[in-house]
Structure formats: C-alpha cells, structure tokens
Amino acid sequence: MFAEFLQYLFSGVTIGATYALVALGFTLVYNASHVINFAQGEFLMIGGMSTVSLLAMGVPLPLAIAMAVALAAVLGMALHKLAIAPARKADVITLIIITIGASIFLRGLAQIIWGKEFHTMPGFSAAESVNVLGAVMYTQSLWVLAVAGVMVLLLALFFTRTLMGKAILATSMNPGAARLMGIRTQFVLMLAFMLAAVLGAMAGIMVAPITLTAYDIGIMLGLKGFVAAAIGGMGSGVGAVVGGLLLGIAEAMTAGYISSDYKDAVAFLLILVILFFMPRGLFGARVAERV
Amino acid sequence: MVTKNRCPYRAVLLIVLLVCGMMTPAMAAEPIRIGALVSATGPASFLGDPELKTLELYVERINAAGGVIGRPLRLFHYDDGGNANEARNFANRLLRSDRVDLIIGGSTTGTTMAAVPLVERAGRPIISMAGALVITEPVRPWVFKTPQSDRMAAERVLADMQGRGITGIGLISGTDGFGRSGREQTLAVAADFGIQVLADQTYGPQDTDMTAQLTRIRNTPGVQAVFNFGFGQGPAIVTRNYAHLGIELPFYQSHGVASDRFLDLAGSAAEGVRLPASALLVPDALPDDDPQKQVVQDYKAAYEARWNMSVSTFGGYAYDALMLAVAAIEAAGTTDPDAVRSALEQIRDHVGVTGTFNMSADDHNGLAPESFRLLEVRDGQWVLVD
Numbered sequence: 001m002f003a004e005f006l007q008y009l010f011s012g013v014t015i016g017a018t019y020a021l022v023a024l025g026f027t028l029v030y031n032a033s034h035v036i037n038f039a040q041g042e043f044l045m046i047g048g049m050s051t052v053s054l055l056a057m058g059v060p061l062p063l064a065i066a067m068a069v070a071l072a073a074v075l076g077m078a079l080h081k082l083a084i085a086p087a088r089k090a091d092v093i094t095l096i097i098i099t100i101g102a103s104i105f106l107r108g109l110a111q112i113i114w115g116k117e118f119h120t121m122p123g124f125s126a127a128e129s130v131n132v133l134g135a136v137m138y139t140q141s142l143w144v145l146a147v148a149g150v151m152v153l154l155l156a157l158f159f160t161r162t163l164m165g166k167a168i169l170a171t172s173m174n175p176g177a178a179r180l181m182g183i184r185t186q187f188v189l190m191l192a193f194m195l196a197a198v199l200g201a202m203a204g205i206m207v208a209p210i211t212l213t214a215y216d217i218g219i220m221l222g223l224k225g226f227v228a229a230a231i232g233g234m235g236s237g238v239g240a241v242v243g244g245l246l247l248g249i250a251e252a253m254t255a256g257y258i259s260s261d262y263k264d265a266v267a268f269l270l271i272l273v274i275l276f277f278m279p280r281g282l283f284g285a286r287v288a289e290r291v
Numbered sequence: 292m293v294t295k296n297r298c299p300y301r302a303v304l305l306i307v308l309l310v311c312g313m314m315t316p317a318m319a320a321e322p323i324r325i326g327a328l329v330s331a332t333g334p335a336s337f338l339g340d341p342e343l344k345t346l347e348l349y350v351e352r353i354n355a356a357g358g359v360i361g362r363p364l365r366l367f368h369y370d371d372g373g374n375a376n377e378a379r380n381f382a383n384r385l386l387r388s389d390r391v392d393l394i395i396g397g398s399t400t401g402t403t404m405a406a407v408p409l410v411e412r413a414g415r416p417i418i419s420m421a422g423a424l425v426i427t428e429p430v431r432p433w434v435f436k437t438p439q440s441d442r443m444a445a446e447r448v449l450a451d452m453q454g455r456g457i458t459g460i461g462l463i464s465g466t467d468g469f470g471r472s473g474r475e476q477t478l479a480v481a482a483d484f485g486i487q488v489l490a491d492q493t494y495g496p497q498d499t500d501m502t503a504q505l506t507r508i509r510n511t512p513g514v515q516a517v518f519n520f521g522f523g524q525g526p527a528i529v530t531r532n533y534a535h536l537g538i539e540l541p542f543y544q545s546h547g548v549a550s551d552r553f554l555d556l557a558g559s560a561a562e563g564v565r566l567p568a569s570a571l572l573v574p575d576a577l578p579d580d581d582p583q584k585q586v587v588q589d590y591k592a593a594y595e596a597r598w599n600m601s602v603s604t605f606g607g608y609a610y611d612a613l614m615l616a617v618a619a620i621e622a623a624g625t626t627d628p629d630a631v632r633s634a635l636e637q638i639r640d641h642v643g644v645t646g647t648f649n650m651s652a653d654d655h656n657g658l659a660p661e662s663f664r665l666l667e668v669r670d671g672q673w674v675l676v677d
Contacts, residue, residue, distance in 0.1 A: 004510055007536075011502040018499070116336045118524040120556055129535050136536055211499035212524050212556060220497040255503035260493045261466070 003134030008256040009249065010132075014141040014210060016248020017148050021203030022225025023232060023240035024151055025196040031159070031235050032168045032192030035095045039079060039103035040200050041222020043072050045110060047201025048213035052119045061124070069201045075106075076197025080190040088186065103218070110215040121208040144206045148241060151199060155237045168192055227267070231274050233281025242282060246270070320358070322365035323626055325350070325616065326385035328396030328406055329420075329609075333372035334496075337523070337552075338398040341594075341606030342420055343368060346395065348597045349613050359617050360624060367391055371402050378402035379409065386413045392626040395612045397421060398605075400468055407434055416632045418615060420608040422546075423472045427655040435635055435655045437611040437645055441469070441520075442476040443660040444546045447567040448518060449477070449484040451665055451677065455541065457515045461490035461508035463501070463529060465521030469547055470496075473520030489513050496525055502532045509538050516540050522547030527556035534560035541565070546663065550603045554671060565676065567663035569604045569645050576675045582642045590644050607644035614643060 022040060029037040047068050054064035083102050084095060125139040159165040170178040171188045179185050204213070211217065228247045232239025247267055254266040274282065327346050330339035350366045358364060367389040369381035378397050385391045386409060393416040397403040400423035407426075410417040411433050419426050419436040422444075426436050452460065460481075464474040470493070481488050490511040492504035508517055517540055519529050526548045533542055542564050544553075549568035554561055570583045574591050577584040590610055594602045618641055619634035620626060638657065641648040646662025665677040 004506060007506045008503050011500050011506075015500050111332075116332070116340070117552065118527070118556055120558065138535060207499075212528065214524070221499075252500075252503045255492075256507055260504045260507075264495065 004256070006133055006135035008252045010135055010137040010141065012249030012252030013245060014138060014144065014248070015251060016228075016245035017141065017144040018203065018207045018211070018221065018244070019224050019228040019247050020148050020241040020244025021144070021151065021199065021206065022221055023229035023244050024148075024155065024237060025199040025203070026226055026229040027235055027237055027240045028155070028196045028199060029192050030229075031172050033095070033189055034092050034172060035084075035099065036226065036234075037193070037196060038096065038099045038222065038226070039106060040196060040225065041218030041220075042103045042106040042110075043076065043197045043200025043218075044204030044207075044221055045213065045215060045218040046072050046075060046106065046197075047204030048121065048208035048217065049110060049114050049119065049204075049215065051205050051208065052121050052213060053114065055121065065205055068205060069198055072197040072201030073194050076194040077190055079197070080193040084189065084193065085186055103222070107215055107218065114215055116215060118212045118214040120212055121205075123209040138210055140206070140209045144210070147202060147206050148244075151202070152237050152241050159237075164188075164191065227271055229281075231271055231281055233278075233283040236281070236283035239281055239283030246282075320362040322363045323359060323620065324389060324391040325364055325366050325613075326382075326389060326391030326394040326396075327366060327368035328371060328378055328381055328385065328394060328398075328402060329368060330373040330398040330402060331370040333374065334523075335373035335399045335402075337550075337603070338420070338605045339370065339373070341603045342396075342398055342609035343370075344598050345594060345606040345609040346613055348594060349610060352593070353617065359620050371397060373399060373402065375401045375405035379405040382406035382409045386410070386415060391415065392620075392628065393417065393616055393631060395420070395609065395616065400426060400472070403434075403436075407431065410434070415628050416616075416619075416635055418612040418635075420605070420612055422469065424476065425472075430653055430655050433632060435615070435650070437608045437615065437643070437648075437656075439546070439645065439658050439660070439663060440476075440656060441473045441545070442480060443658070443663060444567045445473065445477040445480055445520075446484075446660050447663045447665060448543050448545070448565075449481060449486055450660075451565065452486060452516055452518075452541075452543070453484040455516075457541070458485060459487045459489045459513040459515050461492070461511060461514040461517045462488050463492045463494065463504055463508060463517065463519050463521075465496050465523070465525045466493050467496045467521070467523075470521040470525075473545055473547070477518065477520060487513075494521075494525060494529070496521075496523060498525065499528060500532065501525075501529045502536060505529070505532050505536055505538065509536065509540075514540065516543065518543045518545075520545045520547070524556060527553055530557040530564060531560045534562075546604070549666075550605075551601050552603075554668065554673075559671070561668045561671070563668060565665060565667045568666050568673070569607055569662075570664055571602060571604055571607045571644050572666060572673050573664065573675050576673075582647065583644070586642050587644055604645075611643035611645050611648070615641060615648065 025040040050068040050071050051064045083098050123140045124143050127139050129136045129138055167183045167188050171185045175185050228244035229240050232243025250270050251263050251267050255263045329343045331343045350364045354363045371378040395418050400421040403419040403421045416433050422438045422441050424440040424442050464470040490508040494501045519526050544566040546567050570587050574587045591602045619631050623630035623634040636650050638650040646658040648657035650657040666673045667676045
C-alpha cells in the first residue's frame, strides 16, 4: 500500500520537477517585463533536440549540453532583438502575442531541421533506476530535481544579491523610473530573455531522457509549465517550483487512485480552486506588496 | 500577290496541325487521374509521410513502365495535416476541380470518414489507408480500405494470450482515436477468447510518464499480461516505464507501433514485447514459399533505394491501395467509376505488402487476421513467433 503511494509520488515528482523548471523560465521573463513568454516551451525543445543531434555527431555529453545551452542563449537574445525590441512601445498583450508567433516560428524551423520524429537521449547516470522502499525512481529524476533546486537557489541569489538582478526587478516595477536611474532597460530585457532561454534549454536537456524529445514537445510542457507558474503565483521562483510539483503530484495521484481519464481534469480543477481563493497564486502575494 | 504569300503560311499551319493531331493520341493519352488525401504533416505525419512517398515512387515507376491500360497515371495529392475539416475541403477539390477517377486516402480514420459522404455523393471509389473497423463495416459501396482493422489486431493478440493460458489481462490505451477504438474492440472481443480485462487504464497522447497507470495495473489481482493499444511515442514511453517498474508479466503492443522507430525509442525496454505486425517488418524471416515474400522484399528495396530511409508499415498501406486500384482498372479496362468499383469488389488472391486481399460484396477490406504476423523483440530485433 505504502509502496504504491510512494510510486505515485515519485512519478508525480518527476513530472512535477519538469513543470517546475519550465515555470521558472516563465517567472524570469515575467519578472523583467510582465510578459508571459509563450516561446518558453520551444527553448526546452531546442535544448533537448540540439543535444541529441550533437551526441549523434559524437560530441561528448557535457560539451553537447554546453553547446546546446549556448545556442539557446543566442536564440533567446535573438528573440528579444528581432521580435520583442522592435515592438517595445507596444503593450504587454501585444508582446505576449508576439511570443506566441515566435514559438510557432521556432517549432516550424525545428520541424524542417530535425524532422517530425521523436528522438531519445541516454540518461546521465549509468544506472537507470533506483529502488526506494519498494518503489522505483529514475536516476534521471534525481538529476532533474537537483538541477531544479540549484536553479531556484541561483535565481533567488541573482534577484536579491546582485545589481543586475535588482535592475531586472526595477525594470519590471517601473521601466520609466528604472531608465531615469541609468538602467538600460532594453539590455535588461534582453538579459532576461537570454536567461530564460538558458533555463528552458537546461530543463529540456534534463527531462529529454525521461520524456523523449521531438519538435513539438514544447507545446505541452510549455502549457503545463505556464499552469504551474500560475498556481505558484506569477513571478515567484519558489511558487514556480511548488506549483510544478503540486501539479505533477496531483496528476499522478489522480491517475493512480481515481482514474487516468480524469488526470488532466483534476489538474485543471486544482487551478480553478487555487486561483479562485488566491487570485495571485500560492506565492504571488509578495510580488503584489513589492508593487 | 497577297494570296500567293498567304498560301505557304496556310500550308505550314495545316501541316503543323496535322502532325500535332497525329501525335497527340500516341504521345499523351488522357491520364488516369488518381487523387490522394494524406496527412503528410501534423500529428499523423508518421502515417502520411511514407504513404505519400510510396505513391509518388510507384506512380513514377508505373508511368516509366508504360502506365495502366495504355494511359499514364497522374497523381493529385493534398496534405490535410490530420485535420478532418481540411480533408473534407480537399476531397471536394479532388472530386470537383481535379475530377479524379478515384481517391486513395485518408491516412487516418477521421480524415477518411470526413471524405466519405462527398465521395459517395460523387460516386467515385475511395481506398482508405486507415485502420478502424467503422470504415468498412457496415459496407459502403464506394469505400474500401487496405489496413487490417483494429479488431483483427486485438483478436490476433488475444488468441496468442489464450495460447499461453492467460485468462486475465490489464489494458492500457491512448485517448486518441486509434487507442480509443482499439480499446473498444479489445473489450468487445476479449470474452470470445476466455479473457477478462481486469484493469482498464488510459493515457493522453502527449503524456510523458505512465508509471502511475502501470503501477495500478500491476497491483490489480489476477492480471497475467498487459496489452497496450496506442500509436506514436506513447507506447514507447509505456514500454520504458514498464521495464523501469520491473514488471515481469508478458507485454503486448498493438500494430500501431510496428516500425523500427519503436525499437529505437523504447531501446532495451522493448525486449520480449510481442505485437501483431505486417510481414514488411520481417521480410527476410518469411519462409521462401510465402507468397508475400517477393512482394515485400521488392517494395522494401524500391522504397529504401528511392528515399534513403527505412520502410514503414504505413507506406505499405499506400502501396496496396495503389496496386489494388491499378488491378481494378486493368480488370475493368476503363476508368468508368462503376466498372472500377465492381472490379475492386471482385479482386481475389491479390498478394500485397499488408496481406493477401480477397474482396467481396460484403468485405471491402479483404484481409484475414492471419495477415498479421506475431512478432517478438529479441536482442533488439523483430523475430517471427507465429
């Protein structure tokens, strides 16, 4: 009985950690610009797919990861430079729609370059799974959790301890005032898009051995990540992680104890209930105070 | 002077016209217009892509060899992207503006069923490349199909389970059209084989982890084997999760994953998995007296040489559809739709890539469950079990 529960928990935590990593990318861009970057899922795809191609060319794993992340960083900057910056006078809704367009463009490009098929990536550790109290867990899940933890920590430090992080927050709160204080807001925005792309690519690479990867993997993971970010409270790093884990565990528990047919329904019910009672999400209140 | 000048000009014109008039019937007979409705992009692209490539390849080859009844084939093809609305629009275009003699398609049950009402109204034969039973049962006069139905796949798997003495199984299926229909057929025929479906789980086509569903099946008392009905990457993930959880029960997949792609995606987790599949997957393992051996080997060689990629079962459906159409037009000696339709119905012992077709007025598929070969994965290779 307990082993069963533990198994559902592990499978929930694995999916949840993935959602959490995607949600963190949303958080970053949102914090800088109040824009919800719907191309976030596509950076996951780019990270995973380019690592797979580099591995196939014989590049060793750590180098392949570094190169894929670098590619995503360049694309993140390009996204800002070519699509967001020219529309800097437009309001947030317009910018959000631009990111949707960019995501469709990136997906189409990936389809041409990599084709439509699914690809596999080997896990990072030799052992595929570990056995804990009668339940099994992918060793890759531990990697996902560890990377998610480190990312949250780094982001928290970045926003509270560094000038650049504070500049990003300042830009988000009042772009006009930030500019008067000598912050180059367009540069700050570009930085946020680049960091979000790096985060997305890292997430995409970490989860690829578990979920497999394809040109359109970003759609579903991107949406679920957005949902996780909304549950946790847009703009909160801790919220993104808690939201992601909550969503993943809710899905797995529903599939396990109620019915797999209602898995998605329960996840969405969760969002409705949480946002009804806490419109800013679980951890969103602090952002509201800051404003 | 003026009339004299005009005379040679008129003579030349006359000669040109005469020569042209003489050459036209010999050089370019009115082409046979074949319409194709495929899902070459979108979620069903793994079906439509090899299907379109197969049609293009064989239309080229047939034309190079002189065409059919002395007329070349002309292929009109549209990509519906797996969308039923698009399929309906394109079927309309094929029938009205391209005025095709028959249609091959669609790739999925949804796109086929969207085109069927238009095709019936226009009175043109359609040969579908989609699996579900509803396409040919009840029989519609103008509608034919080349793949085995999902019920046959379920029957093939259940019969093998029965042979192993299995009486209780767990079923896990995708919530897409293919998985849903397969689930219904499996539930409908399981009792005929003395098998009870004790656990019935589903997963979404985009899901990335099915361990919760599998854990539940494993913990259901009486389950002696697990059957996964689905296509795409879902079954590959189910297979990986199955191995990850260390479930020891016999594991069956459907024909939806019968391609080498599945072996790549599932990796070592696929070891021991059994599934019903077309002979195309094991062309060299077939005994020499198997009538399909030659057809299958030829198709595989031609496709791989032309496109430089491995064949898939789905391309085989398109091959069979085109060859059935060609056989029917040859038998009828004309492209008159009524004559072609009855010729299709009278096709007997037509050896194709998918199986041997024996059409009749009440069977517009013409395949027996035996056309599915039961395969098992051993050492990363397909092995013929039965």
